[in-house]
Amino acid sequence: MGKKILLEHAEVPxxxxxxxxxxxxxxxxxxxxxxxxxxxxxxxxxxxxxxxxRGGAGFxxxxxxxxxxxxxxxxxxxVCNADESExxxxxxxxxxxxxxxxxxxxxxxxxxxxxxxxxxxxxxGEYYYLIGILEKAIEEAYANGxxxxxxLGTDFSHDLYVHPGAGAYICGEETALLESLEGKRGNxxxxxxxxxxxxxxxxxxxxxxxxxxxxVVPIINDxxxxxxxxxxxxxxxxxxxxxxxxxxxxxxxEVEMGLPVEEFIYSDEYCGGxxxxxxxxxxxxxxSSVPILPADLILTTxxxxxxxxxxxxxxxxxxxxxxxxxxxxxIVMDETTNIAKNLYNxxxxxxxxxxxxxxxxREGTAWMEKILHKVLAGKGSMxxxxxLWDIQTKIDGxxxxxxxxxxxxxxASAIRHFRQDFxxxxxxxxxxxxxxxxxxxxxxxxxxx
Amino acid sequence: xxxxEIKFSEESLALVKKTIAKYPEGRQKSALLPILHLAQAExxxxxxxxxxxxxxxxLDIQPIEVYEVASFYSMFNLKPVGxxxxxxxxxSSCWLRGADDIVDxxxxxxxxxxxxxxxxxxxxxxTVECLGSCGSAPxxxxxxxxxxxxxxxxxxxxxxxxxxxNKRTTYLDEVKVENY
Ligand SMILES: Cc1cc2nc3c(=O)[nH]c(=O)nc-3n(C[C@H](O)[C@H](O)[C@H](O)COP(=O)(O)O)c2cc1C
Ligand code: FES
Numbered sequence: 001m002g003k004k005i006l007l008e009h010a011e012v013p014x015x016x017x018x019x020x021x022x023x024x025x026x027x028x029x030x031x032x033x034x035x036x037x038x039x040x041x042x043x044x045x046x047x048x049x050x051x052x053x054r055g056g057a058g059f060x061x062x063x064x065x066x067x068x069x070x071x072x073x074x075x076x077x078x079v080c081n082a083d084e085s086e087x088x089x090x091x092x093x094x095x096x097x098x099x100x101x102x103x104x105x106x107x108x109x110x111x112x113x114x115x116x117x118x119x120x121x122x123x124x125g126e127y128y129y130l131i132g133i134l135e136k137a138i139e140e141a142y143a144n145g146x147x148x149x150x151x152l153g154t155d156f157s158h159d160l161y162v163h164p165g166a167g168a169y170i171c172g173e174e175t176a177l178l179e180s181l182e183g184k185r186g187n188x189x190x191x192x193x194x195x196x197x198x199x200x201x202x203x204x205x206x207x208x209x210x211x212x213x214x215x216v217v218p219i220i221n222d223x224x225x226x227x228x229x230x231x232x233x234x235x236x237x238x239x240x241x242x243x244x245x246x247x248x249x250x251x252x253x254e255v256e257m258g259l260p261v262e263e264f265i266y267s268d269e270y271c272g273g274x275x276x277x278x279x280x281x282x283x284x285x286x287x288s289s290v291p292i293l294p295a296d297l298i299l300t301t302x303x304x305x306x307x308x309x310x311x312x313x314x315x316x317x318x319x320x321x322x323x324x325x326x327x328x329x330x331i332v333m334d335e336t337t338n339i340a341k342n343l344y345n346x347x348x349x350x351x352x353x354x355x356x357x358x359x360x361x362r363e364g365t366a367w368m369e370k371i372l373h374k375v376l377a378g379k380g381s382m383x384x385x386x387x388l389w390d391i392q393t394k395i396d397g398x399x400x401x402x403x404x405x406x407x408x409x410x411x412a413s414a415i416r417h418f419r420q421d422f423x424x425x426x427x428x429x430x431x432x433x434x435x436x437x438x439x440x441x442x443x444x445x446x447x448x449x
Numbered sequence: 450x451x452x453x454e455i456k457f458s459e460e461s462l463a464l465v466k467k468t469i470a471k472y473p474e475g476r477q478k479s480a481l482l483p484i485l486h487l488a489q490a491e492x493x494x495x496x497x498x499x500x501x502x503x504x505x506x507x508l509d510i511q512p513i514e515v516y517e518v519a520s521f522y523s524m525f526n527l528k529p530v531g532x533x534x535x536x537x538x539x540x541s542s543c544w545l546r547g548a549d550d551i552v553d554x555x556x557x558x559x560x561x562x563x564x565x566x567x568x569x570x571x572x573x574x575x576t577v578e579c580l581g582s583c584g585s586a587p588x589x590x591x592x593x594x595x596x597x598x599x600x601x602x603x604x605x606x607x608x609x610x611x612x613x614x615n616k617r618t619t620y621l622d623e624v625k626v627e628n629y
Contacts, residue, residue, distance in 0.1 A: 075473075087540045087579040118473075125486065125524045126580050129593045129624035161471040166482050166522035169578065183481035183514075185521040201476060242584060244542035250584035288541060288579075329583070331542055345541050349578050355521075 002269070003230055005218040005238055006211070007254045010098040016133065018140035021101040027146055029109045029220035034154050037220075042113035046216060048224030050236035055081055055172070055209030056287065056327045058311050061216075067196040068114055069204040077205040078111045078119040079181065080213055083165055083172035085124055086287035087349060088329030091240035092210040094252040096123075096130050100137040104160065106213035108146055109220055111158050114206055118159050122177050125166040134162050169353035173401045174207040176355065187357050188401035211240055232258030235310035239328050246334035248272035261285075261307045261314075262299050265332065278334040282418070285314055286326020288346050289406035291413030292339065293323050319413065339418035340425055343410060344372040350407035361404040364395040368411060375422065378429030385422045389415050455503045461487055465507060477508050481518055484508065485525060490619035494534075495526040523577070524620065531566040531573035532617040535608075536590045539576040542583030551587045552576060554601050558608065571612060592618025 014020035021027075033042050047062030068076060080103070084092040096103055103121070111119045123131060138160055141147045149157045163181055165171050171180045175189035178200050199205020215237060219227045228236045235257035244250045247265070249272040255264060264270045265280065274280050283298040284290060300307055302321040307313055314325045333342065351365035368391055371384050392408040399405075415422065425432065457465060465484055472479040484504055485496060492500045501515040508515075519525045526534075535555055539548045552563065555574055559567050566573040582588045585597030589604075596607055611618070 084581050085579060088542055088583050089579075090581040090583050093581045124581070125482070125522070125620065126590060128486070128620045129595075132623065163471070163479070164483055164486060166486065167524035167577075168522050180482065181479060182476070183478035183508075183510075183518065185518055201473065244583035244586060245545045250586070252584065284541075331545070331583070333545060337545065342541055342544070345539070345544050349540055352523075352578060 002254065002256045002259065003238060004254045005227075005230070006095065006102065006214050006240065007099070007252075010095075015099055016097075016101075016137075018101065018137070018144060021099070022144075025221070026101055027105055027141075027144075029105060029217045030112070030146055031152065033109050033112050033220055034152050034156055039113050039115055042109065042220060045224040046113070046219055049215075049219040049227035050224075050234060051212065051215050051219060051227065052235070052311065053209055054211035054215070054239065054328070056086065056289070058325065061208060061212050064196065064208075065110075065114060065206060067194070068206055069197045070115065071204070075118065075201075075203050076114055076116045077200045077203055078107065078114050078116040079174075079177065079200060079205060079207045080107060080119070080121040080210060081172060081174065081177060081207050082121050082123040082127070082210050083169075083177060084127070084210070085169040085172050085353075086289060086327045086329055087346070088242060088244055088284060088331040089287050089327040090242045090244075091252045091328060093127060093130065094242075095210060095214060095240065096127075097133060100130075100133050101141070102214045102217060103134070103210055104137050104141050105146075106216045107160055108141070108151070108158055110206075110208070110213055110216050111160075112156055113216075116206075117157055118161075120181060120200075121160070121162045122171070122181055123162060123164055124171070125164045128164060131162050131164060138162070168355075169349075170355045170401070170403060173403065176401065177207060178205065185355070187355050188403075190400055230256055232308065232310050233312055235312060235325075239309065239325070241309065241328045241330050243271050243330045243332070245332040246275040246278065246337070247332045248275055255309050257308075257310045258313075259309045261309060264309060264330075265299075271330075271332065274332065274334050276334075278336065280332065281335045281337055282333045282339055284323075284329070284331040284333075284410075286324045287329035288331070288349065289409060290324040290326040291319055291322070291409050292342075292417065293321075293413070294417045297321050297417070298323075319409070320416075323413070338421050338425065339414050340372065340422045341376060343414040344369070344376050346410045347372050347407070350403065354403060354407070358399040358404065360395045360398040361407065364391050364404075365407050367391050368407070375425050376432060378425070378432035380422075380426045380429075382423065382426055384426070385415060385419065455492065455499050457487070457491060457507075461491055469508075478510050478514065481508060481510075481515065482522070485515070485519060486620055489525060490621045494530050494532070494617055494619065495528060529566075532571050532615070533591050533611045534573045534575055534618070536575045536577045536580075538578070538580045538582065538586070538588055538590075540579035540583075542579070543586040543588060546586040548587040551589070551599050551601075551604060554604060555608075558605070571615075572608070592622045593620050593624045594618070594622065 052058040171186040176186035180186045195205040280295040301316045347369045351369040356362045392411040395404045396408040468480045505512040587599045588597045
């Protein structure tokens, strides 16, 4: 069994409630931090742990915290990113519904470290039912003295609120999230200034993913060094992987960084192998935005080393032969999948979710979707494949936020590794159905038209 | 409907006040999304212009600030919808596990296309992007409730149940969390 430090108690009956959570050692990190450590020491401990942001970008959390500006008399904010909209990712939902107090505890300890007296959990609107669960946990935390004024008799006071989104992938991007939290459209901001200097209400702000904040709890309980000893190299700790697609056992798995990908896919402890014992064709390892890899390259690197679940190993070979750990949304496709069809699905998604601020993204995602639709309708040509390639190169790097890259990389990697799937559709148009794949049009506008 | 006729219940007004209090003074606009959710749930499942104007007045902001937000987010409906919106996820993980067949099945059964509402005003069929339930694919959301590991039989049973209950479902409905 792999080491579990976040989900260790997730299956304990009653762990959703305060009593059982506390019995299992809950809220110790708050006690330890507030009573025996300075805020700076907590930040140092998180730095030592080497934990990297679990929202997708993998930026070291301790370093991000140490960048937080601290002007006199200006409030600072911690905002938890629970927007979780990257296709293939459902770990935050799992964590929040199974063990909500872990997130609340992490928020309090992290807020103490950052000197934030108010913090928000921004949760996607479709998770409305989870707000009830989180608010109940927050209420229990207030009732037991972990939130509110002068926590544990110290001079640290902290209020915590949950804020719902309303259906927009882009609001997972941290500056769009802050706009949305201010009651606006989710248009990403230009950076700099970074949120650490000018974030929520123009105040210094840290935005962290649910899983990153939850990891603060074991880091403070057991020390940063103990955390850094788990995992491999600069990929410290454990990672929650959301496994879906053509596998026998879809679900959320906590894996120690460094687990071989092959073991993750085929062992009964994790995915249990490919559905109906078919052959593996491709994997999107870190949510829809990361490059798709064919079976041979996801199992071993171009140098023939076994591929491991870690930031470094998954990105080994760059975009030519590698990918990224991303959000840990692990989508598996069997031999029957046509990758061009799957790409149409992703492209439709990015077109729908582009906020529309930057022309390359707004127009480019629309063109890519249209071209792929044409190919899927049996009306494509070989030039269309080259045109697709060309368009993605013109979005990549030319937008305010990384949604542009997120839309480009799947296209580039699908053509790079699976050109034959596109050609097959172009050469054999018989049986392709024009109407079947054109569902999105009603969703361009939020009204149901 | 004129603006005068539109007013939240006392209970909702108390919730509006409580929501605004979560944000710093002068930042009441932050409460816009939660209050639009509340308004949509209370006023027939969609946001009409008078409803949006009412929300603007509650938050002391311009109506345009509400329109531009309501039109940005896909959970807000700007036209009347059925009592129950069947929102089928059609993104990759669900598509790999048969989401298109679920959409076709509902479409045939209810005799409506995606985006349409049944003549009796009971159901609207909508396709949506990944709802964070990819491991339980295929799935759909109705109101606040996720329905996962869908089969045609499950969908048929759900539609029968909803028809018998004959109630409007909203995102704010309380949910019994199934064994996840
Ligand atoms: C288009 C887009 C969508 C994103 N969606 C999410 C998301 O749903 N959840 C998340 O935690 N981070 C998301 N991110 C990353 C955030 O911008 C940010 O890096 C992250 O919340 C920081 O937290 P971390 O350092 O703990 O990972 C997204 C980024 C982009 C560009
Ligand atoms: S792809 Fe359908 S819930 Fe994620």
